[in-house]
Amino acid sequence: ENRYLNLPNKNGAIKRTVTVAVDGQPVVTNEIELADATPDWWAFMDISDWRGKTVSVTVDKLPDDSNALAQIEQSDAIKGGENIYREPLRGQFHFSSKRGWNNDPNGLVFYNGEYHLFYQHNPYGWSWGNMHWGHAVSRDLVHWQELPDALAPDRLGPMFSGSAVVDWQNTTGFGRNGQPPLVLIYTAAGNPTVQCIAFSLDGRRFTKFDANPVLNQITGGNRDPKVFWHAPSKRWIMTLYVELNRTHTIHFFSSPDLKNWTYLSRTDGFFECPDFFELPVDDNPANKKWVLTAASSEYMIGTFDGTKFVPETPKLPGHRGRGFYAAQTFSDIPPSDGRRIQIGWFQTETRGMPFNQSMTVPLELKLITTSEGPRLTWTPIKELHILRTSTHLLTSTKLTPESSDPLANAKAELVEIRADFEPDNQSILLFTVRGAQISYDARTQKLIVNGHAAPAPLLDGRQNLVIYCDRTGLEVFASGGLTYVPMPFQPAPDNLSLSLKTTNGHVNVTRIEVHNLESAWPQQ
Ligand code: FRU
Numbered sequence: 001e002n003r004y005l006n007l008p009n010k011n012g013a014i015k016r017t018v019t020v021a022v023d024g025q026p027v028v029t030n031e032i033e034l035a036d037a038t039p040d041w042w043a044f045m046d047i048s049d050w051r052g053k054t055v056s057v058t059v060d061k062l063p064d065d066s067n068a069l070a071q072i073e074q075s076d077a078i079k080g081g082e083n084i085y086r087e088p089l090r091g092q093f094h095f096s097s098k099r100g101w102n103n104d105p106n107g108l109v110f111y112n113g114e115y116h117l118f119y120q121h122n123p124y125g126w127s128w129g130n131m132h133w134g135h136a137v138s139r140d141l142v143h144w145q146e147l148p149d150a151l152a153p154d155r156l157g158p159m160f161s162g163s164a165v166v167d168w169q170n171t172t173g174f175g176r177n178g179q180p181p182l183v184l185i186y187t188a189a190g191n192p193t194v195q196c197i198a199f200s201l202d203g204r205r206f207t208k209f210d211a212n213p214v215l216n217q218i219t220g221g222n223r224d225p226k227v228f229w230h231a232p233s234k235r236w237i238m239t240l241y242v243e244l245n246r247t248h249t250i251h252f253f254s255s256p257d258l259k260n261w262t263y264l265s266r267t268d269g270f271f272e273c274p275d276f277f278e279l280p281v282d283d284n285p286a287n288k289k290w291v292l293t294a295a296s297s298e299y300m301i302g303t304f305d306g307t308k309f310v311p312e313t314p315k316l317p318g319h320r321g322r323g324f325y326a327a328q329t330f331s332d333i334p335p336s337d338g339r340r341i342q343i344g345w346f347q348t349e350t351r352g353m354p355f356n357q358s359m360t361v362p363l364e365l366k367l368i369t370t371s372e373g374p375r376l377t378w379t380p381i382k383e384l385h386i387l388r389t390s391t392h393l394l395t396s397t398k399l400t401p402e403s404s405d406p407l408a409n410a411k412a413e414l415v416e417i418r419a420d421f422e423p424d425n426q427s428i429l430l431f432t433v434r435g436a437q438i439s440y441d442a443r444t445q446k447l448i449v450n451g452h453a454a455p456a457p458l459l460d461g462r463q464n465l466v467i468y469c470d471r472t473g474l475e476v477f478a479s480g481g482l483t484y485v486p487m488p489f490q491p492a493p494d495n496l497s498l499s500l501k502t503t504n505g506h507v508n509v510t511r512i513e514v515h516n517l518e519s520a521w522p523q524q
Contacts, residue, residue: 003048005057006079007032008039008071009354011126016068017060018124022050028152030130034059036066041354042079043099043124046148080354085521088493089350091472092414092519093387095144095343096350096358097121097134104224104273104295104326105343105359106133107150107164110333111182111203115141117343117359118150118184120161126356131158133186137203141341141362141383143520150184150206151198156213157190161224161273165236166332167199168229171257174199183258185214185225185238192217195225195240197258215261218242218251224273227258228331233306239274241294242266250274250292252309265308269315270294273326276309279340279367281374289367289374293318295326297344301367301374313373320447320454321485323347323473324360340365341381348472348488358472360486368480377481380468388416392514399429399502399509407514411496414517417467420510423458427505433469433498434491438476440465442505447478449485456483462510 007018013033019026032043047055062068078084084098096102100123107118114137121134133151136144151159162185167175174181181199184206188196194213200206215225215238222242230237238253238261248271252264272295281287292309293299297318302311318324327344344360362381367374392410399406415433423429423442430439439448440456440463447456447465456463456478466477469491476485498514 001051002074003046003076004044004074004078005047005055006073006075007043007045007124008035008068009033009041009043009125010035011040015129016062019058019060020045021056021058023053024056030124030153032124032130034062034066034068035071036063036068039071041099041126044078045123047074085519087353087355089353089471089490090355090521091348091358091470092521093142093384093468093517094346094348094358094361094470094472095136096355097123098146099123099354100356101125101127101129102134102345102357102359103128104161104345105328106161106186107184108328108330108341108343109164109166109182110330111166114139114203115330116164116182116203117144118164119359121149123149126354131160131189133159133184140386141381142386147204151186151208154188154208155190156188156194156196158188160187160189161326162186162195163226163328164331165227165229165258167258171236172197172199172259173257174201176201185227185258187223187225188213189223191220193221193223195238195261209259211259214259215240215253219244222251226273226275226328228277230254230306237264237276237306239276239292241270241272241274250294252307267292267300267309267311270298271296273328275328276304277329277340278304279365281367282369283366291367291376293327297324297327299376316375318376319344319378319484319486321449321476321487322452323488324486327360329365339381342378344486346473346486346488350472361468361475363484366481368482370482375482378484379477379481380466380475384416384468387414387517387520388515389518390516394509394512396511397509399500399507401502401504403502405499405501406512407498407500410498410514412469412498412514412516413496414471414519415467415469415498416513416515416517417465418511418513419465420462420512421464422462422508422510424505424507427507428503429507430501430503431465431467431499433467433474434495436469436474436489436491438465438467438474440478447476447483447485449474449476449487450489452485452487454478454483454485
């Protein structure tokens with residue numbers, strides 16, 4: 001009768017095999033740490049599709065005195081959800097799921113005016129497991145609305161990572177009345193491990209292709225298809241992680257219709273979650289290069305003739321921080337926009353919360369020329385500016401170790417700081433943001449975030465820093481985006497202090513902006 005089944009969850013309890021059947025037909029099986037007594041938190045299962053039918057829950061197996069089944073109840077509300085999005089460790093401008101665990105972003109795509117963020121989701125546990133594709137949509141990449149999970153485990157296995165494309169020319173035949181289908185390409189991680197597709201015409205309801213899989217197992221554990229339309233050869237290209245004779249490889253395949261795939265070539269040396277895209281160098285459309293990257297965010301730059309990637313660089317380092325993994329970029333951003341936008345899995349552990357992990361802010365990727373050749377840059381997307389509420393501005397100041405703290409009176413919970421400065425070669429500039437220490441050491445040209453050092457070259461003797469601080473982490477950018485340092489971090493809730501000083505040398509500060517930010521979640 002109601003929208004949800006609320007399921008009692010106890011972190012660390014024995015995992016029970018829980019099968020849900022509708023009118024006697026088993027629909028989905030999950031491994032759940034059911035609470036026999038008082039739960040830590042409540043997971044919810046959306047059962048609205050089965051309104052009016054008989055839903056039964058079977059557990060194998062429970063102790064005789066367990067209260068687990070008796071506690072399960074149907075409701076139109078998420079039990080314990082009164083405070084949703086206001087929890088002390090809920091990132092306020094980083095996406096996280098209402099309940100359960102997330103890892104990789106999946107199927108990032110722009111379709112019918114909405115950005116879609118799918119993600120590896122365990123709806124029924126605080127840790128990894130029961131892989132579903134969670135689903136959220138946004139019109140501005142900043143405010144996200146969580147929708148019901150798009151894909152649930154089936155007879156082919158749990159739903160591992162993958163991508164999404166808009167099939168503009170209806171090569172699949174899934175389109176109707178001129179409406180191009182949104183197609184998800186994912187790994188069903190059973191035994192064998194196979195690649196499958198599903199489609200939607202409204203961005204809400206997803207139908208798995210009835211002739212899945214579309215690509216059989218090459219070797220066990222092959223996974224994470226990332227697909228794009230290659231206009232010059234008028235066909236789809238898939239990059240797929242495949243372990244071959246103990247070597248990590250990315251395999252390239254082509255397809256006319258997303259259903260039949262032909263092997264093309266391979267590149268060695270990348271593990272899990274490949275992504276592959278073309279970018280102009282220095283915004284010059286006449287000089288484009290291909291970038292191959294994977295879960296670690298290391299990358300190679302090269303050429304692609306529609307069949308084979310030929311690298312022109314060795315493997316280069318990606319992000320320079322911690323807790324960033326399995327990023328992917330959006331498909332089908334309108335050409336009038338033309339940006340390459342990436343979201344990564346931000347490994348922010350949130351103990352005591354009914355959810356765990358999150359996503360980074362959306363990042364714009366570019367290629368710029370450096371003395372060593374073209375390199376990737378990461379910058380936070382401009383849309384994040386809509387979260388600014390009040391601004392503290394500082395212009396042309398010279399800072400020495402004797403200077404008073406220009407931020408002594410500033411306070412912030414959610415904050416964005418932008419700093420442009422010219423340090424002398426002996427100087428160290430130190431920001432303290434709610435207890436986090438972010439310093440730039442001009443002697444070594446390093447950015448140090450909570451003790452973690454990253455190379456951050458001066459550009460024409462100048463440095464620019466961008467710092468975002470949320471309840472679960474920092475994201476720090478330097479050297480025009482050549483240096484990106486994500487860093488999980490939990491500021492003490494009552495520490496709202498900011499400070500800025502030079503501990504060594506002299507720094508000419510051109511401009512500092514401190515923006516207080518508002519939450520991106522709906523206000524209740
Ligand atoms: C990366 C990864 C992927 C896989 C998914 C499973 O974090 O291991 O390779 O598809 O997570 O959740």
